[in-house]
Amino acid sequence: MNKRVVITGMGIYSCIGKNPDEVRDSLYVGRSGIILDPVRKEMGYRSGLTGFVERPALKGMLDRRSRIMLPEQGEYAYMATVQALEQAKLDEDYINEHEIGILYGNDSSAKPVIDATDIMREKKDNMLIGSASVFQTLNSTITMNLSTIFKLRGVNFTISAACASGSHAIGLGYHFIKTGLQDCIITGGAQEINCYSMATFDALSAFSIHEENPQTASRPFDRSRDGLIPSGGGATIVLESLESAIKRGATILGEVIGYGFSSNGEHISNPTVSGPVRSLQMAMKDAGMNTADIDYINAHATSTPAGDTSEAKALYTVFGEGTVPVSSTKSMTGHECWMAGASEIVYSLLMMHHGFIAPNINFEHPDEDSVKLNIVKTTAEKDINVFLSNSFGFGGTNSSLIVRKWSK
Incomplete structure (x- = not known):
């Protein structure tokens, strides 16, 4: 079975925009989202450069229990997924009546692990960590949280493949649908951007130290490049079989081939x-x-x-x-x-x-x-x-x- 696989929704929450319209404008004018973070320099980072991503205000969008289960990158993924589902016109009723899956790329959840460890070291009482912590600390935090929030009943697991995680998530979603195992899958990738998450990369001297002008520090392919700049956010792609998309009357954004x-x-x-x-x-x-x-x-x-x-x-x-x-x-x-x-x-x-x-x-x-x-x-x-x-x-x-x- 070789079904055609199409894209019916996309969402983005990044350092160059909090939605597709903002991001499109930034891409067109070549606007950088890189800043110099003083907190990283105070912590002893070799490079304080980072993409700046504002944390979303989820109060009023999610109940308290759902909010405390989400780590930083889960918040970004949630915002991107809300956008993608809205564009794909996948509402609560449709999701409840169909088997929608989720495959998402994520390969760390550093801050919740450090926060829990700090409480243990200081208080010597693991009951003070809180019941939500375990759901933030696991690499699978995004898929377990989003599948619960959106009540998804299809395939559900996380792809941890370093900096190819988000791409492999989309590729695997493509194959699940192409081979007829699923009709619709939420795919994507998310990255935490807190100061704890990138310290080990900085220890490899992997980051640029062109701190005098942050927006010119990321120089792919240029002879004077001296390292990457860490960044993050969340991006969601809704993949769907062509038959399903046509049956729903969905707007098709592209076809994964x-x-x-x-x-x-x-x-x-x-x-x-x-x-x-x-x-x-x-x-x-x-x-x-x-x-x-x-x-x-x-x-x-x-x-x-x-x-x-x-x-x-x-x-x-x-x-x-x-x-x-x-x-x-x-x-x-x-x-x-x-x-x-x-x-x-x-x-x-x-x-x-x-x-x-x-x-x-x-x-x-x-x-x-x-x-x-x-x-x-x-x-x-x-x-x-x-x-x-x-x-x-x-x-x-x-x-x-x-x-x-x-x-x-």
């Missing part, structure tokens, strides 16, 4: 070229596409010297020199980690629907590898019929997704 994945099988943190090449080739084969069919690539490119180089080489290997337009929205958002693979599908869908390619801001001087790519420096008006989005993560996990503009 390709998913490729691979493992580098080498160093736990150093990237390779061959792993991403296999992921890209699998996605292209799955989609039945030639390289000339891809109108835009949203690169993983996080602004690290090694990572951007390996991806540039992989893209050159598969697509050749200077053909497909490429940009990394991380130049504006920073690296949204577990969320990035999902948010970048939202960003690319917004570009597709509004006929433009967002710029790879801060790209001034290519290196020997990025000079071979067609990197978009300023906003370009373009009809996008098919886009590809890459996501790669620690442990050598790779994911590539291909989405086509909807046509009957």
Whole structure:
């Protein structure tokens, strides 16, 4: 069974906007969401740079019990999911009558673990931790909370695959629907942005230290890049079988036509070229596409010297020199980690629907590898019929997704 899989809803809560309209405007003008956080510097971070994401006010939207179960990233995921369900026109009655699933990317829940541990160390009484803490601390916190809040009765689990988590969640949702196991799945990714969640990354000297001008610090593919900037938020995509979407009369935003994945099988943190090449080739084969069919690539490119180089080489290997337009929205958002693979599908869908390619801001001087790519420096008006989005993560996990503009 090979069902067609379409997108009927999307939601986004990020450092460049709290909803699709705000995010679209930021993408179009190349607006950065990066700030310098003094709290991180006080804590001893090497780099205080971060994407700034405002915590949502959920009082009045959710009952108290639901609110205290949600960690920070769960709040972002909830906001994005409310938007996506509204756009997909999946109301409470429909959800109650149908088997809707959830597959969400998340690979940490640092602050609740630290908060609980601090109480134990100080008070020596675990009864003071509170009954909600356990539901915040687990990696599966988002799927367990959202499935309860929205009363979902389909597939329900979390994908933890480092910075490819959100992309793999969408890819797995695509396969569950394509093979007829589900008709509709809420997918996406979320990332906490509190100061505790990124300390271990900073300990690797992975972050940029261009603190004098935060908005120019994220420089994917640029020769002067010196590291990524951590960021976060939540992004939700509603996937649905074509039959289900048509039967409901849903508005179709796009069609997922390709998913490729691979493992580098080498160093736990150093990237390779061959792993991403296999992921890209699998996605292209799955989609039945030639390289000339891809109108835009949203690169993983996080602004690290090694990572951007390996991806540039992989893209050159598969697509050749200077053909497909490429940009990394991380130049504006920073690296949204577990969320990035999902948010970048939202960003690319917004570009597709509004006929433009967002710029790879801060790209001034290519290196020997990025000079071979067609990197978009300023906003370009373009009809996008098919886009590809890459996501790669620690442990050598790779994911590539291909989405086509909807046509009957």
